[in-house]
Amino acid sequence: MYFDFYGLRENPFNVTSDPDFLYLSTSHKEALNHLLYGVDNRKGFIEVTGEVGSGKTTLCKALMHRLGDNVEISLVFNSSLPDTQLLEAVCDDFGIKPERRAKVAFIKALNSFLLEQLRNxxxxxxxxxxxxxxxxxxxxxxxxxxxxxxxxxxxxxxxLVGQPQLRDKLNLPSMLQLRQRISVRFHLTPLEKNEILPYVRHRLGVAGSEGDITFSPEALEMISSYSKGIPRLVNLVCDKSLLFGFVRETKFIDGDLVDQSIKEIEGSYPLVMA
Ligand SMILES: Nc1ncnc2c1ncn2[C@@H]1O[C@H](COP(=O)(O)OP(=O)(O)O)[C@@H](O)[C@H]1O
Ligand SMILES: [Mg+2]
Structure with missing residues (x-):
């Protein structure tokens, strides 16, 4: 709703995992390189962990865009499915039609599909x-x-992409065999303090901003300390701050606007009674 005022085509700080907005922070770039390396070199198991909102899903989608035409991809979001259904979802993504809807049939069909891909x-x-x-x-x-x-x-x-608990799960003694097969591991870290401004500018740019929206050093400092570099939280605060800026008819986001935004996100913004 504030887009017109700021001359934006779309919401710059949506919390969906849109890979078009990907900013390659040091950690995201490294993660992507590890993933591309692991896939290209057929490393088998790869593990990526990161806190909620650190950019894992965005990274997966960005990876999908970067993998070449010679790669077949299945992306499973619903990881709590029972294993037969999960296998079915994978077969579906690969366009495989097994003879029967049973676990052995899924695995057999997957095996012949995978061998055929290798031959090609x-x-x-x-x-x-x-x-x-x-x-x-x-x-x-x-x-x-x-x-x-x-x-x-x-x-x-x-x-395998997941929250840090994934690592705990894989560290259980019963997971030893699987754990030994993981050859590439990466933990996605939050944005560094000096990456917040380029991140914010990058997202504004993708949304169509011509560079006339500015953040004061104090505003950036507050965004950084509130979000601890977690992109999802940066987005929440920036979105609210732009909204409050729009209400105040300014394209200069100062500490006051950010303070209001954080208070609102935290539910402690004083309601003005009519
Ligand atoms: N490197 C990045 N560049 C641009 N936006 C990012 C980046 N990392 C995370 N985001 C944004 O932060 C939000 C949360 O990211 P998401 O991938 O859903 O996190 P996770 O899956 O780890 O919970 C999304 O809006 C996403 O677009
Ligand atoms: Mg996610």
Whole structure:
């Protein structure tokens, strides 16, 4: 609603995971490189962890855009599915139609599909988002999938993406076999303090801003300390601050506006009674 006032085409601080807005912070760039390396070199299991709102889903989507045409991708968001349904979702993504709707049939069909892809010089990637919710039985199925290999190569690269609890889950003694198969690991860290301004500018730019929206040093300091560099929180505060700026008819976001925004987000903004 404030877009016209600021000359923006769209909301710059939406909290959806839109990869078009990706800002390559040091950590996001490294994460993406690890993922691309792991997939290209058929590393089998890859683990990515990060706090809520740190950009994991955005990263997965950005990865999908960057993988070449010779890669088949399945992206599973609903990681709490029972394993047969999860396998069904993966088959569906790959366009595989198994003979029967049963676990063995899914695995058999997946195996022949993966072998065929290898013969055609193609790679296959399974990305599981919110993987900290995977049930032990589903994790075991993942391990079985990663067992599908030729003498030389992994047929499928499995990327487990999740909150830090994922690591705890994989550290359980019963997960030893799976854990030993993880060859690439990365923890996505929040934005550094000096990355907040470029991040904010980047998102404004993608949304169409011509650079006339400015943030005072005090405003940036407050955004940084409130968000601790978590992009999702930066977005929430910036969105509110632009809204309050619009109400005040200014394109200069100062500490006052940010303070109001944080108070509103925290639910402590004093309501003005009519
Ligand atoms: N590197 C980044 N560049 C641009 N926006 C980002 C970045 N990281 C996170 N965001 C934004 O922060 C919000 C939360 O990101 P998301 O990927 O949903 O986090 P997670 O999946 O880790 O909870 C989204 O609006 C997303 O677009
Ligand atoms: Mg997510």
């Amino acid at each position: 010089n193609r790679n296959c990637v399974l990305i599981v988002d919110e993987a900290q919710n995977l049930k032990p039985s589903t994790l075991e199925t993942m391990r079985m999938l990663s067992n599908l290999e030729t003498n030389k190569e992994k047929l499928i690269q499995i990327i």
